[in-house]
Every structure is written in structure tokens, then in C-alpha cells.
Amino acid sequence: xxxxxxxxxxxxxxxxxxxxxxxxxxxxxxxxxxxxxxxxxxxxxxxxxxxxxxxxxxxxxxxxxxxxxxxxxxxxxxxxxxxxxxxxxxxxxxxxxxxxxxxxxxxxxxxxxxxxxxxxxxxxxxxxxxxxxxxxxxxxxxxxxxxxxxxxxxxxxxxxxxxxxxxxxxxx
Amino acid sequence: xxxxxxxxxxxxxxxxxxxxxxxxxxxxxxxxxxxxxxxxxxxxxxxxxxxxxxxxxxxxxxxxxxxxxxxxxxxxxxxxxxxxxx
Numbered sequence: 469x470x471x472x473x474x475x476x477x478x479x480x481x482x483x484x485x486x487x488x489x490x491x492x493x494x495x496x497x498x499x500x501x502x503x504x505x506x507x508x509x510x511x512x513x514x515x516x517x518x519x520x521x522x523x524x525x526x527x528x529x530x531x532x533x534x535x536x537x538x539x540x541x542x543x544x545x546x547x548x549x550x551x552x553x554x555x556x557x558x559x560x561x562x563x564x565x566x567x568x569x570x571x572x573x574x575x576x577x578x579x580x581x582x583x584x585x586x587x588x589x590x591x592x593x594x595x596x597x598x599x600x601x602x603x604x605x606x607x608x609x610x611x612x613x614x615x616x617x618x619x620x621x622x623x624x625x626x627x628x629x630x631x632x633x634x635x636x637x638x639x640x
Numbered sequence: 641x642x643x644x645x646x647x648x649x650x651x652x653x654x655x656x657x658x659x660x661x662x663x664x665x666x667x668x669x670x671x672x673x674x675x676x677x678x679x680x681x682x683x684x685x686x687x688x689x690x691x692x693x694x695x696x697x698x699x700x701x702x703x704x705x706x707x708x709x710x711x712x713x714x715x716x717x718x719x720x721x722x723x724x725x726x
Contacts, residue, residue, distance in 0.1 A: 481680075502667045502668070502669070503642070503643075503646060503667070503668050503669030503670070505669075506669050506670075506671055506710035506711045507646050507649040507650045507671055507710075508649065508671050508710040509649050509652050509653060509654045509655075509671075510654060511654045511704045511705055512654075514705065515701055515702075515704065515705055518704075520701070521653075523644065523645075523648070525641040525644065526681075526683075566680040566681040567679075567680065567681050568681050569681075570681060570682060570686065570687040571681060571687075573687045573688070574687035574688050576684055576687075576693050577681070577682055577683070577684050577685065577686070577687050577693070578681065578682075578683060578684065580684045580693050580696075580697045583684070583690070583693050583694050583697045584697065586694070587694075587697065587698070587701070592698070592701070593701065603641075603644060605641055612643075615643065615644070616643060616647065620643065620644045620647040620648070621647055621651070623644070623647075623648070624647050624648045624650070624651035624653065625651065627648060627651070627653055628651055628652070628653060632653055633653065633654075634653065634654045634655070634656075634701075634704050635645075635648050635653055635654070635655045635656075636655075636656055636657070636658075636697070636700055636701065637641055637644065637645050637648075637655060637656070637657035637658070638641075638657070638658050638683045638684070639641045639657070639658060639659060639660060639661075639683050640680060640681055640683075
């Protein structure tokens with residue numbers, strides 16, 4: 469992506485951060501994939517007995533993992549998986565479509581791993597699923613098909629295999 | 641994000657997502673959501689604001705138990721930087 473495009477993007481990120489109504493107006497004018505029907509799976513048992521997983525679209529990953537592709541204007545439909553007990557200092561964020569300065573200081577702003585661990589210790593939830601999954605939320609064009617038909621189903625399959633009984637998703 | 645959520649729910653795992661964009665969520669139609677009028681990059685609120693993050697996460701988790709109607713969007717209405725989380 470060119471420098472002018474990068475500059476325009478950085479400006480929009482700051483505008484949307486400080487003027488949320490502008491982001492709402494942008495959303496109204498933007499075309500999104502509209503859902504047909506609403507999928508529904510009831511919670512099988514109380515939270516205090518359930519294994520909870522988290523999935524974020526905030527572009528979080530281990531520093532040792534390859535970053536998300538920021539050069540493609542349609543985004544990156546791949547995901548990163550890392551252990552739920554990963555050290556926070558090993559995590560980083562690759563995402564230029566939102567201001568992650570707060571999340572860089574405290575990852576809990578986008579991925580509340582400390583809060584979830586506390587709730588597990590207190591018995592509010594049963595267990596934490598072993599793996600956290602992370603996407604980069606800015607996905608458009610041909611990558612939407614990849615997301616819907618390949619990467620998102622793969623994450624769903626892995627979550628099921630790992631025993632996740634409910635999932636909390638956090639955006640950027 | 642709602643699209644990924646729908647895929648996971650279809651795989652028979654109940655889901656709930658935090659959203660900062662109610663308009664988009666109403667179009668994408670995930671099964672359960674919690675909406676906050678917070679800036680992008682702050683779904684759990686502010687850095688190191690433990691009570692705020694905790695409250696939002698608890699509200700979100702509880703939605704898994706309390707929401708009975710598919711497509712429900714919870715709106716706790718915590719005003720950005722004004723709500724006192726005690």
C-alpha cells in the first residue's frame with residue numbers, strides 16, 4: 469500500500485477513535501455481509517462448569533509468530549493460535565486499522581486474559597480453553613470467502629476438539 | 641467478527657461477542673452480542689481499569705446464560721470514561 473494511502477488510513481484511525489459518531493456514519497454507508505437467519509446453540513451447562521474460549525479480531529499474536537499482512541488492502545484472513553497461559557510480554561499486535569496504543573500497554577483492553585483467569589480462580593467459570601485464537605478484523609474482498617470457508621471453520625473445529633463449551637469474541 | 645462468531649455457533653458452540661458497532665452487528669446478525677459505545681480499540685474499556693474490564697467481561701459471559709432470543713444485543717450503557725465501575 470502506498471504512503472498516501474497509509475497516511476489517509478492513519479488519519480481515519482484517529483478520527484474514528486475520537487469521533488465515534490463518524491465511525492457509525494461510515495458503517496451506515498458501508499456494505500457488510502448480511503446474515504441470513506441467526507445460528508443458535510444454547511449453553512449446555514452453567515458458566516461455573518463450562519470451558520470458556522476466547523477469539524479476538526484485534527490482530528494479537530505471539531512475537532515469535534509471523535505478523536498479519538498489512539500490505540493487502542483487503543486484509544488477511546489467516547489466524548494465529550497461541551496458548552491461553554502465554555506470558556503477556558510475549559504478545560504483540562499487528563493491525564494498522566485501529567489505534568492499539570492502549571492495548572499495547574494492557575492487552576486486557578482487547579483480549580481480557582487476566583480478567584478471565586481471575587474469574588476462573590473465583591469459580592465464576594469452569595475452565596479456560598487451552599488455546600486463544602486471533603484474527604485481524606479488517607477483511608474484505610476475496611479474503612471473505614477464505615475466512616468463511618476455510619479459516620473460521622478451521623478455528624471452530626479446533627475449538628470443538630479442544631473442548632470449548634462457549635466462546636467470547638472481542639473486536640478491535 | 642460477527643461472521644466468525646456465526647461460523648463457530650453453527651459448529652454447535654454457543655458464542656457471544658462484544659461489539660462497538662451496533663449498526664454492523666444488526667446486519668451481520670450474530671446470535672448474542674453486547675454493545676458498548678466505546679472507541680475502536682477499547683472493547684473492554686481502558687488500560688489497567690480492572691473493575692471496568694471485569695464488569696464488561698462478566699456482563700458478556702452472563703449473556704451466554706441469560707439471552708434466550710437469537711440475535712439479542714445487550715446494551716449495558718456504560719458511558720465512556722464517565723461510568724463509575726464500583
